[in-house]
Amino acid sequence: MVGLHKSEFQNPVINWIDTRLPLFTMMTKEYGVFPTPKNFNYFWNFGALAMINLMIMIATGIFLAMNYNASTAGAFDSVERIVRDVNYGWLLRYVHMNGASMFFIVVYIHMFRGMYYGSYKKPRELLWMIGVVILLLMMATAFMGYVLPWGQMSYWGATVITNLFSAIPVVGEYIVTLLWGGFSVDNPTLNRFFSLHYLMPFVITGVVFLHVVALHITGSNNPLGIEPKSEQDTLPFHPYYTIKDSVGMCVYLLVFAVLVFFVPDYLGHSDNYIQANPLVTPTHIVPEWYFLPFYAILRSVPSKLGGVLMMFGAIAVLFVLPWLDTSPVRSAKFRPIYRQLMYVFVVDVVVLGYVGGKPPSGMNVVIGQVCTAYYFLHFLVILPILGKMEKPLPLPESISNPVLTMGGGPLPGAALAKPMEKI
Amino acid sequence: MQTLRIAAVAAMLGFVALAPALAQEMEYPHQNWSFEGPFGTYDRASAQRGFQIYKEVCSNCHSMKQVYYRNLEGIGLSPDAVKAIAASVDVPTIGDDGQPAERKGLPSDHFKAPYPNDKAARAAQNGALPPDQSVIIKAREGGADYIYSLLLGYEAPPADVKMGDGMNYNKWFTGHQIAMAAPLTEGRVEYADGTKATLEQEARDVTTFLAFVANPEMEERKRMGVRVVLFLAFMTCVTYAVKRQIWSDVHH
Numbered sequence: 001m002v003g004l005h006k007s008e009f010q011n012p013v014i015n016w017i018d019t020r021l022p023l024f025t026m027m028t029k030e031y032g033v034f035p036t037p038k039n040f041n042y043f044w045n046f047g048a049l050a051m052i053n054l055m056i057m058i059a060t061g062i063f064l065a066m067n068y069n070a071s072t073a074g075a076f077d078s079v080e081r082i083v084r085d086v087n088y089g090w091l092l093r094y095v096h097m098n099g100a101s102m103f104f105i106v107v108y109i110h111m112f113r114g115m116y117y118g119s120y121k122k123p124r125e126l127l128w129m130i131g132v133v134i135l136l137l138m139m140a141t142a143f144m145g146y147v148l149p150w151g152q153m154s155y156w157g158a159t160v161i162t163n164l165f166s167a168i169p170v171v172g173e174y175i176v177t178l179l180w181g182g183f184s185v186d187n188p189t190l191n192r193f194f195s196l197h198y199l200m201p202f203v204i205t206g207v208v209f210l211h212v213v214a215l216h217i218t219g220s221n222n223p224l225g226i227e228p229k230s231e232q233d234t235l236p237f238h239p240y241y242t243i244k245d246s247v248g249m250c251v252y253l254l255v256f257a258v259l260v261f262f263v264p265d266y267l268g269h270s271d272n273y274i275q276a277n278p279l280v281t282p283t284h285i286v287p288e289w290y291f292l293p294f295y296a297i298l299r300s301v302p303s304k305l306g307g308v309l310m311m312f313g314a315i316a317v318l319f320v321l322p323w324l325d326t327s328p329v330r331s332a333k334f335r336p337i338y339r340q341l342m343y344v345f346v347v348d349v350v351v352l353g354y355v356g357g358k359p360p361s362g363m364n365v366v367i368g369q370v371c372t373a374y375y376f377l378h379f380l381v382i383l384p385i386l387g388k389m390e391k392p393l394p395l396p397e398s399i400s401n402p403v404l405t406m407g408g409g410p411l412p413g414a415a416l417a418k419p420m421e422k423i
Numbered sequence: 424m425q426t427l428r429i430a431a432v433a434a435m436l437g438f439v440a441l442a443p444a445l446a447q448e449m450e451y452p453h454q455n456w457s458f459e460g461p462f463g464t465y466d467r468a469s470a471q472r473g474f475q476i477y478k479e480v481c482s483n484c485h486s487m488k489q490v491y492y493r494n495l496e497g498i499g500l501s502p503d504a505v506k507a508i509a510a511s512v513d514v515p516t517i518g519d520d521g522q523p524a525e526r527k528g529l530p531s532d533h534f535k536a537p538y539p540n541d542k543a544a545r546a547a548q549n550g551a552l553p554p555d556q557s558v559i560i561k562a563r564e565g566g567a568d569y570i571y572s573l574l575l576g577y578e579a580p581p582a583d584v585k586m587g588d589g590m591n592y593n594k595w596f597t598g599h600q601i602a603m604a605a606p607l608t609e610g611r612v613e614y615a616d617g618t619k620a621t622l623e624q625e626a627r628d629v630t631t632f633l634a635f636v637a638n639p640e641m642e643e644r645k646r647m648g649v650r651v652v653l654f655l656a657f658m659t660c661v662t663y664a665v666k667r668q669i670w671s672d673v674h675h
């Protein structure tokens with residue numbers, strides 16, 4: 001398709017640019033008039049919030065990097081220097097530090113939304129899988145970022161986690177040496193982690209772009225889990241959802257601000273204010289809170305390789321979730337059993353997080369194992385079977401015609417599995 | 424159903440709110456600190472007395488290498504007083520002849536450490552290393568409450584406990600055997616402001632000072648925080664009102 005774009009913009013400068021590079025047309029199409037289901041609830045804010053969070057991380061990170069010293073001798077002091085001597089350095093650091101926690105809160109809620117309302121189902125499987133890739137990249141980024149201040153938890157967390165790779169048969173040891181750049185976590189490790197920590201957010205930005213493109217091909221899911229049928233079912237993105245996202249953003253920033261300004265170290269671990277010391281092992285080595293459920297899964301298996309496989313398996317099952325859930329109905333609203341099991345699943349993950357932060361002894365081990373078993377049971381056994389056995393509630397005819405008020409005949413669940421018809 | 428949902432939400436909120444507390448092994452008796460809460464500030468007089476204790480007692484063994492003399496203006500000392508304090512120490516430098524020399528300290532100098540390096544510190548302290556105190560409040564679970572309890576926690580060891588050589592029994596220290604002998608005693612210092620130097624008073628003052636050096640930005644941070652939170656609360660209301668207005672023509 002060669003040739004100038006026919007721009008509808010009146011402003012001559014915008015028109016001139018838009019004719020040659022239709023950015024303005026694209027923005028209008030994707031964020032202005034983009035037809036969006038009219039029945040979103042506030043769970044649909046979290047994608048936009050994640051995007052804002054990513055931008056905040058990049059903005060604060062770049063300024064931190066200007067004052068950060070990536071060396072084992074200087075890293076700890078340079079971070080203290082940022083907090084004490086750089087103008088508003090404390091603000092930069094506390095925003096970045098708590099921003100990582102906010103990022104995971106937002107993304108975990110975003111994922112819960114996807115699971116509860118079946119947003120990963122056809123035709124949005126790839127959209128969901130790209131999301132899982134983003135989660136993996138975020139985890140790697142946050143892990144490497146946590147190493148940078150070079151406190152005790154930075155050092156020992158890095159040692160424990162990088163050591164996991166040695167469980168991989170044949171190439172394991174080689175990978176660990178490569179990660180370390182030597183034979184233990186040391187200056188070369190810190191340097192490469194800093195380099196990668198700077199790089200990865202931009203990779204994430206690229207993948208987020210794909211995520212949004214995929215979203216705008218299929219259109220958004222919605223709380224009813226049925227596709228919009230007519231123009232009555234949708235609203236232009238602007239101003240309806242720009243303003244609704246703004247409400248969510250204000251609340252999000254409020255929570256964020258309370259953390260940053262009043263309890264900046266609340267979610268952190270006190271040991272990370274002790275400079276890294278290879279000769280002193282902390283009594284409990286624990287990762288940041290957002291990794292605790294996975295840490296619990298890792299520790300619930302007595303064998304190292306087994307634990308590593310389970311931990312990565314816990315994310316791998318998310319990848320294939322669209323094919324594990326066999327129900328043709330998307331939204332938990334119309335799946336009475338699935339709906340309850342979703343809550344059980346949340347409790348299971350929270351309990352995993354709790355035991356992940358405890359020393360692995362006595363009851364904690366047993367609870368961790370039971371919850372790990374249930375985690376996999378949920379995905380690998382319950383979801384495939386439930387989809388076949390559960391009797392879904394009648395679905396409304398369309399978003400604007402709820403079945404009860406119009407009395408229209410409910411669609412059989414299977415009819416929804418059809419690819420969406422675009423209006 | 425409803426109960427399940429409430430349980431799930433409660434479990435999640437509870438986890439986020441209590442995670443740090445759950446991770447904590449020990450509970451330290453809680454003290455009232457002037458720097459607590461969203462409007463907390465450092466009790467200037469207490470922090471100044473605390474600095475006196477640090478200077479006269481703790482600094483014989485503990486360094487505080489992140490802190491500058493100029494930071495002392497943050498606890499209400501005048502620039503001249505700070506200059507005088509800095510000038511009272513000699514800091515190593517290189518003289519015009521290229522040889523090691525000493526000069527008088529300046530407000531822009533870091534606090535001078537008692538020992539040139541960790542090895543020297545250990546050698547003088549029976550093998551134990553007195554940790555740097557710049558962020559000690561943040562580096563211990565329990566923060567100010569822990570430090571305060573620790574300073575008051577020295578006791579005669581129970582009969583069945585065999586103490587290591589040069590070790591002291593402290594009921595709040597992990598393992599109860601600490602290499603630091605009780606640094607504070609009744610009347611350990613004579614306060615410049617005439618306050619009676621009881622043991623509790625000393626512990627409270629030095630802890631307040633340690634809290635200050637760990638978070639010198641705290642007062643500015645909380646002041647800004649109050650304004651930011653008020654602004655965001657206002658914006659939330661305005662945005663919500665506008666949202667209602669825009670959505671008023673949409674039929675659900």
Ligand code: HEM
Binds near residue numbers: 064201
């Ligand atoms: C996906 C986005 C990001 C995540 C999840 C993330 C996460 C983290 C975390 C958890 C820390 C440790 C915080 C602490 O304990 O102090 C950290 C530190 C750091 N990050 Fe990031 N980060 C992101 C983006 C960036 C970017 C884009 C840059 C630079 C261009 C950057 C530069 C730094 C630097 C210099 C530090 C060390 C300073 C410090 O510890 O406060 N980060 N990051």
